[in-house]
Amino acid sequence: MTRGLSTGDAAGLIEGELGSEGRAPSDLVTEDVWLAFLRFGRRRFAVADVPDADGLLFQYGTYAFDGPSTFTLDFTRQFEICDGDGDHDHYVQVHCELGYGPVPALEALGSFDSWFFHDAENDLDEWARGLTERAAWRTIRGLRPAGIRVYQEQV
Structure with a gap:
């Protein structure tokens, strides 16, 4: 296990990063949340010593998860959790989910995803x-999201 913060x-x-500028979440625009997520993303956590353990x-x-269709931008941090023998047990995901009102320009973007993994010889800033x-x-x-939701789940 690598040394670092507790998952x-x-x-x-x-x-804490979302509130670090002293502004209410309702005052944040997408870029503010992204920059907070990147600050959070630079922090290192105590994770299993396996490839792709921190992404x-x-x-x-x-x-349309819980009602009408809405454009959602989700910044997620995923940690692999291993059992006592060092084998995969589950993942813990921490989501910072931004929801937006009905905006045709957002719906026209379709869907997209991209992963980054610490210790995979990639550069976070790049x-x-x-x-x-x-x-x-x-x-x-x-854009100012209609709502920001932070939650953690086991998957």
């Missing part, structure tokens, strides 16, 4: 830059 503290840490996911699309250079980012970066 049990992850949801609280992303919430970041950027994904969006229009979905990954982030590639995402913010996408045409879709220009559409969503300055």
Whole structure:
């Protein structure tokens, strides 16, 4: 296991990053949340010493999970949890989910996802830059989400 923060503290840490500028979540635009997620993404956690044990996911699309279809942008951190023998047991995912009102330009973006894994010889800043250079980012970066939800789940 690599040294670092406890994965049990992850949801609280992303919430802390969201409030680090002293602004209410309702005052944040998409780019503010993204920058908070990247600060959170740079923190290292105590994870199993296996490939892809600590990953970041950027994904969006229009979905109808709990009601009418809505455009959702989801920043997720995923940790692999291993059993006492070092074998995969489950994943813990910490989501920072942004929901938007009905906006045709957002629905037209379709869906997209991209992963980054610490210790996979990738550069976090390069990954982030590639995402913010996408045409879709220009559409969503300055929008104020209708809601921001942080939650943790076992998958």
